[in-house]
Amino acid sequence: MDFDELPIPLAFPRAKCQDSGAMGLLQSEFSSTLGLQCPLIVAPMAGGPSTVELVVASSEAGALGSIGAAYLAPAAIKETIAQTQARTRKPFAVNLFIPTPFTPPTEAQIQQALAKTKKFRDEFHLTPPDPRRFVEEDFDRQFEAVLSMKPAVLSFVFGPLPRPHLLEAKKLGITLIGTATSPEEALELQESGLDAITLQGIEAGGHRGIFDPLAPDPEIPLMELLRELKAKIKIPLIAAGGIMNRADIDAALRAGAAAVQMGTAFLATTEAGTSGPYRRKLLERPDRETRTTRVFSGRLARGIRNRFMEEMDPRALLPFPVQNQFTRDLRGASAQAGSADFLSLWCGTGKGPLRESSAAELIRDLFAEGPCAPIPL
Numbered sequence: 001m002d003f004d005e006l007p008i009p010l011a012f013p014r015a016k017c018q019d020s021g022a023m024g025l026l027q028s029e030f031s032s033t034l035g036l037q038c039p040l041i042v043a044p045m046a047g048g049p050s051t052v053e054l055v056v057a058s059s060e061a062g063a064l065g066s067i068g069a070a071y072l073a074p075a076a077i078k079e080t081i082a083q084t085q086a087r088t089r090k091p092f093a094v095n096l097f098i099p100t101p102f103t104p105p106t107e108a109q110i111q112q113a114l115a116k117t118k119k120f121r122d123e124f125h126l127t128p129p130d131p132r133r134f135v136e137e138d139f140d141r142q143f144e145a146v147l148s149m150k151p152a153v154l155s156f157v158f159g160p161l162p163r164p165h166l167l168e169a170k171k172l173g174i175t176l177i178g179t180a181t182s183p184e185e186a187l188e189l190q191e192s193g194l195d196a197i198t199l200q201g202i203e204a205g206g207h208r209g210i211f212d213p214l215a216p217d218p219e220i221p222l223m224e225l226l227r228e229l230k231a232k233i234k235i236p237l238i239a240a241g242g243i244m245n246r247a248d249i250d251a252a253l254r255a256g257a258a259a260v261q262m263g264t265a266f267l268a269t270t271e272a273g274t275s276g277p278y279r280r281k282l283l284e285r286p287d288r289e290t291r292t293t294r295v296f297s298g299r300l301a302r303g304i305r306n307r308f309m310e311e312m313d314p315r316a317l318l319p320f321p322v323q324n325q326f327t328r329d330l331r332g333a334s335a336q337a338g339s340a341d342f343l344s345l346w347c348g349t350g351k352g353p354l355r356e357s358s359a360a361e362l363i364r365d366l367f368a369e370g371p372c373a374p375i376p377l
């Protein structure tokens with residue numbers, strides 16, 4: 001992150017930080033209201049890295065753990081929440097993807113996608129899947145499954161939560177957090193009546209939360225989003241993208257964030273479900289080279305450069321979420337072969353070696369270095 005131009009403001013309405021005693025943890029109004037001991041959300045990381053163990057460890061350590069439930073069927077969502085609730089009484093979040101409307105691919109698009117991926121599938125002797133038969137998870141049933149388990153927080157990406165859903169969740173006292181990548185999206189989310197907004201800077205690992213899947217990426221750095229929005233948005237802002245250490249956290253809080261959301265920094269912790277070849281790639285070099293791409297899912301996402309990113313023809317993609325299902329067999333075969341060539345290696349731009357300790361140790365070290373010095377109480 002580039003914090004060089006950061007002005008040191010005199011007041012921090014959303015980030016009233018204080019040293020909360022023995023552990024020297026930071027607090028903000030947002031985090032204390034939620035019952036957290038530090039203003040940190042450990043990001044939802046659907047597709048493997050988010051495990052019950054990571055969520056429980058994060059929440060027990062005083063942060064807000066998040067279940068990445070987007071790819072789970074309703075019954076699996078309930079089961080995962082139940083397992084988490086059995087192991088912690090602390091608050092945690094459940095995260096879903098707002099459905100992306102798409103036009104089903106034409107026969108010509110399907111044939112082109114099959115042709116362009118043939119050479120990759122041949123390497124693993126895979127029979128190509130039939131994109132005409134893919135079925136999407138039913139969002140309404142996923143949502144009902146979440147509500148039936150009443151988690152403290154429901155967070156989501158890819159758009160606003162429809163009004164009836166929002167009212168239903170609010171009735172149950174569930175805190176709602178949406179995701180924005182631009183000022184326009186943040187203002188729309190605020191209008192919709194949410195409790196907080198995650199601002200996702202261009203630095204962030206994983207899917208870009210852009211509402212329109214085909215729109216160009218606004219590519220706005222996190223600090224710019226915070227600067228532009230801290231006066232315009234009246235609900236708490238959560239800063240996401242490239243936050244790796246205490247200096248990054250302090251800078252985000254100083255710029256007006258009420259909390260931070262960190263994903264990449266937790267990918268190599270012992271509790272994360274990150275696969276072996278993915279972990280090796282993350283740990284191989286401290287200056288991980290990332291870029292955004294649509295080739296894995298049809299939506300833009302940031303990950304470490306690998307062979308599939310380089311060699312897959314970006315003109316032969318199916319729409320999200322069809323492309324995501326279409327490339328799943330390649331990811332599975334790649335992982336099984338111990339290769340990172342075809343994996344979606346989601347990762348942010350933050351540099352430095354990743355911690356391989358437990359999530360609790362990482363959280364303790366992030367927040368135990370005393371109060372956030374330059375911030376007035």
Ligand SMILES: Cc1cc2nc3c(=O)[nH]c(=O)nc-3n(C[C@H](O)[C@H](O)[C@H](O)COP(=O)(O)O)c2cc1C
Nearest residue numbers: 043045046068204205206241242262263264346348
């Ligand atoms: C492996 C991985 C998976 C992710 N999956 C999700 C997800 O399921 N839902 C979501 O809202 N954000 C997801 N994200 C994005 C995070 O919420 C967050 O924006 C991002 O991790 C912040 O940037 P950082 O990785 O540089 O910390 C994911 C990020 C990563 C690295």
